[in-house]
Amino acid sequence: MNTTNQTNLQDREAAWAKQRRVVEQSLARRHAAERRFRGLGLSGVIFGLAMVALLFVTILAKGLPAFWQATIPVEIYFDPQIIEVEQRPGLLPGESAAQLREREMAWQTQLTMSNWNRLIENALLEFVPEAADSRAELRRLVTSGERFRLRDMVVADPSLIGKRVRLDLLADANIDVWLKGNIDRDLPDNQQQLSAKLRQWADDLYARDVIRMSFSTALFANTDSRSSLASAGLAGALAGSLYMMLIVILLAVPVGVASAIYLQEFAPRNKFTDLIEVNINNLAAVPSIIFGLLGAAVFINWFKMPLSAPIVGGLVLSLMTLPTVIIATRSALQAIPPSIRQAALGIGASKMQTIFHHVLPLALPGILTGAIIGVAQAIGETAPLLLIGMSAFVAAVPATPFDQSTALPVQIYLWQGNELRNFFEARTSAAIIVLLSVMITLNAFAIWLRKRFEKRW
Template sequence: MTNQTLNAIERLAQTKQERLNKKLAKRYAKEKRFKFFGISSIVIGLSFLALLIGTIFTAGFSTFYATEIRLDVHYDAEVLGIDNIEDEQQLLYANWGGLLKEALKERFPEVTGRSAKRRLYTLTSSVGEYDLKDRLLANPELLNSTESIWVLADDETDAFMKGQVDRTLPEAERRFTDEQIAWVDSLKESGDIRKSFNTQFFTSGDSREAEQAGIRGAMIGSLYTLLVTLILSFPLGVATAIYLEEFAPKNRLTEIIEVNINNLAAVPSIVFGLLGLAVFINVLHLPRSAPVVGGLVLTLMTLPTIIISSRSSIKAVPPSIREAALGLGASKMQMVLHHVLPLAMPGMLTGTIIGMAQALGETAPLLMIGMVAFIVDVPATPFDPSTVLPVQVYLWSDLPERAFVAKTSGAIMVLLGFLATMNLVAVFLRKKFERRW
């Protein structure tokens, strides 16, 4: 072989190597770009999530503490208009608001004009009247005596204390007047105003007054609704999954059932609300806006998720477990109940908790059955009118008062806390009881 031939072969090999290197460089460049786009997508998604959560927490954190004003209240029987402390009718119609007004006038004796007094009286919330009533009922000896108590402030006073009112703006551009600012400053100097943990937010029902509104009614309603959903959906879902996987014959009918179960998992939730309105309320005449109806609707919505996850858990159990149980003389029912079901239960529980978390965050189906009503009383049973946390968020978000913005964000924070807890429980159960075959 001549030198020219060898040189030609070397040049050809070198050309092929250069082409291969270029192709490899392009491939590596594509992989780097793909990796960059993937990481960028994750970073952008996490940034938006952090921005959303940060915005909610920033707006809602102030909900968890409230402003209180200390007043020296004189339980004057003449002002109250009562002469018999044991007369319930007199106590019911007593002038409790008059006590607060007298206490405020005593604290600010320089306020004399009618309009000025009217603005002075707005520093405190009307819920203080009920507190005074409860205290006097608990301690009748307080009548005609004086007591120093902390009274919940009005929402505008509360907003000013939380820095949500810009005192540098002209008075005409804000609802909190210069005179009211001076009174609050005076209370600050004397130590008669403070910020404390807002127990009212967790112990009260809904209210048109922002400082009095709480989520207790919505929390109890959500609890009852999820309890009804769990009692109905878990046994039905698990039983359906066991039948379809272990006992149902493989024919056209079971295929149709399986396809419909998978399709139901993708049906918009508002469709289930329309179904609940048509069947449970209009046909069966169940109480409107009751947790029991909400639980029935959410059961229909949650069942496909539980069935699908339960079937996947049953399929994950190795066939050798079934064969060993049957080989030792167990019946098919014993094999399923004593061997397959215990091994598949962690996955079933995980799917159930995730389905319940999804049900907790649903709003649309519950709006259709009337759980959007304004309800102050806390439900005592699943048959009492109620609302739930997502609907409470929806109701507050539609109100124009500035204080309800913080209330809305605070309720969202509580709802996110419940959802995160339920998902953490699901992860814990899966990790704790998971078997690797």
């Protein structure tokens, strides 16, 4: 009997040991699977961050040098023998404003005919006196747009004639890339963009600290240019983007928030509102280029709005941003507990007071976050702007939203296709840095607003 009991006990212990091994093996497999899953997740996060870091490092490495540009500090003598122009006309007795304008235009035309290049040549000869017989070649050290800058200075202040003014002239784009090492110096002369004489002058002036790398204010203060590539800047694109962003904020955000409040809090639940909600969700997934086609068909062809104007771009981007704002606002409203509404109604508040005095203030952080993220997404869109003509070359800063303009994403698109790749590749990356800075600033502002207005309940 004792032997049988001992045998049964041994059998049970063996069964328990076997079961324990099965459980331990199962736990080991589950723990291994969990570790693999966590490892894969962490690897994915690290890989994603590494790719983002690589993108930013690449853009910064290429774009930061473009914020410094080759300049030549010179003393310009506005020689009255070269600037042969009469005294600027003033209003005569009995003369109308139109007649004065006509004489003013004739005076400016006469001023334009002056040899502004000669002023630049004379200033450069002080540093390169041996170039007296190669003035045309010497002039190529400076970008062609600087002569118009001198003319505009005299138009603004005719008293400069006969005076000496210290100016930083922009070097030509080919000189800039040569000094930065973006041109292979070992190429034969017939494959170089600059003559051997120009290359020697540029290197000598750079070694003597006559040509310097200065912070490029032209990148932010000038508009785009096709004739003077070194003078090309982002002023027009920045103004156009700011106008469009302002239109989106004034149009899409109020309409989107109001629509979301009505649909979430006041609209009856029926097939019609269900259809509206489905269409809003579908519109949020529509490719942006479709909104560009819609804008070209409606705002330009039907309403006859000006082509390539920020007002049209702002309206198109508002249509594109509207579903995002509505969905974000509804999500923020849905996140408010029903007890807030019930408590407000229980103490006698009306439906309107409940929504605007209790629910909306609590949902404000989410609403602001969604709205700003929608605006930040809109400012980076390119495809819809191309379809409404904002890819046109515009060499002016828009004074109003109805003036022709371009935008930052479109300017990036235009620069990356420029034939002078070794100069505009860095310029394009610099424009991308500016655009990313605007978008990151908007997103940081959204996070700050969320923290600032966040309330606990």
